[in-house]
């Protein structure tokens with residue numbers, strides 16, 4: 360089976376590795392950028408996705424560069440503690456939660472693809488433009504160069520997978536009537552700063568509410584060795600502007616605007632103002648998603664990751680859900696009798712699961728406890744249990760784990776998605792290779 364992957368981001372590279380691990384090796388990845396650049400700021404890989412990267416043999420390398428985040432705390436905008444819980448191994452998972460620089464995660468995946476698939480399998484400077492179905496059931500796809508005028512390649516394959524991110528051209532080709540980005544009215548500013556370790560040194564904190572919030576966590580292991588660590592921060596603000604700012608991962612923000620918006624965010628456990636001031640660059644994005652699609656099943660063409668289900672970056676699920684998509688698609692393709700059956704099984708498992716995450720993230724996912732506190736106790740509280748019951752707090756945290764497939768017991772005990780020789784021989788279907 361020959362597979363063409365459009366997009367060499369986290370989803371596309373994870374798919375290349377997952378297909379290879381499942382025994383499907385005729386894979387080409389076409390990436391629009393001139394080189395696979397290690398861009399972005401911090402990203403979280405949740406235990407359910409770390410499990411998949413571990414089974415792909417990458418955990419040791421990732422653990423060397425990321426931080427195994429140990430605990431998470433919600434604070435109100437006044438810096439009062441609302442909820443605290445352990446994360447990753449400390450929460451009982453068999454896999455850690457990793458906070459990591461997106462570029463470094465991409466680098467690990469990229470190097471593994473070069474090694475396992477071969478150096479000539481990633482085609483950079485190839486921007487997908489259109490595709491068509493062949494009479495024999497296969498698919499052709501055309502790619503243009505940077506000038507967008509000249510066709511630089513026409514690739515033939517048995518399956519085409521659009522992993523080309525939030526502005527996916529493959530999705531546009533499948534849904535030509537248009538499929539707009541939905542803006543929540545929230546602006547996000549993101550940066551990375553050198554700072555003093557805070558709380559446990561491996562803590563993630565979320566301070567504020569839907570109106571103004573910061574999420575902060577370290578993404579380097581340097582706190583083990585020095586008194587300084589690389590700290591990732593995200594600051595979000597609900598604005599009244601009706602026009603959506605540009606959605607461009609490299610759009611640089613005005614530092615003064617961020618400082619003005621978060622001028623009062625200095626707390627005894629963390630100085631957010633200082634982090635904003637010290638960031639080398641601050642990037643700005645609108646918080647956007649898209650409505651869930653009615654189908655990703657187009658026979659020999661499908662979608663994965665942000666191309667399939669762009670979501671608000673709540674709870675670290677953007678990259679994690681893309682990695683899960685990759686593993687499930689590879690497994691289904693390897694174990695089903697036909698490619699069409701594999702794509703259909705992938706669609707029926709992953710589309711409803713990710714649609715639930717998109718919808719939950721629109722309602723602020725687990726962050727909604729902060730909005731409840733702000734509405735019930737706008738001037739602060741003496742004891743959080745005067746404002747919310749323990750059951751309410753627990754229910755919010757547990758609901759989100761259920762939606763994202765990350766409940767401790769369920770994840771620890773569920774069957775592996777790896778296609779082992781045993782799984783293949785036990786299956787009553789033969790691989791469609």
Ligand SMILES: Cc1cc2nc3c(=O)[nH]c(=O)nc-3n(C[C@H](O)[C@H](O)[C@H](O)COP(=O)(O)OP(=O)(O)OC[C@H]3O[C@@H](n4cnc5c(N)ncnc54)[C@H](O)[C@@H]3O)c2cc1C
Nearest residue numbers: 366368369370391399400486487523524608664665677678
């Ligand atoms: C430059 C960049 C920086 C980012 N920074 C952050 C961040 O700091 N924090 C965060 O939470 N998320 C960030 N993201 C998004 C995050 O990586 C995704 O939400 C998530 O990992 C899902 O991955 P994905 O592979 O589906 O999409 P992406 O990671 O967006 O990858 C899509 C890939 O497809 C390529 N592509 C796009 N159009 C075409 C085309 N027509 N033909 C061929 N290739 C194409 C893109 O260049 C990109 O490499 C960033 C994405 C990008 C592209």
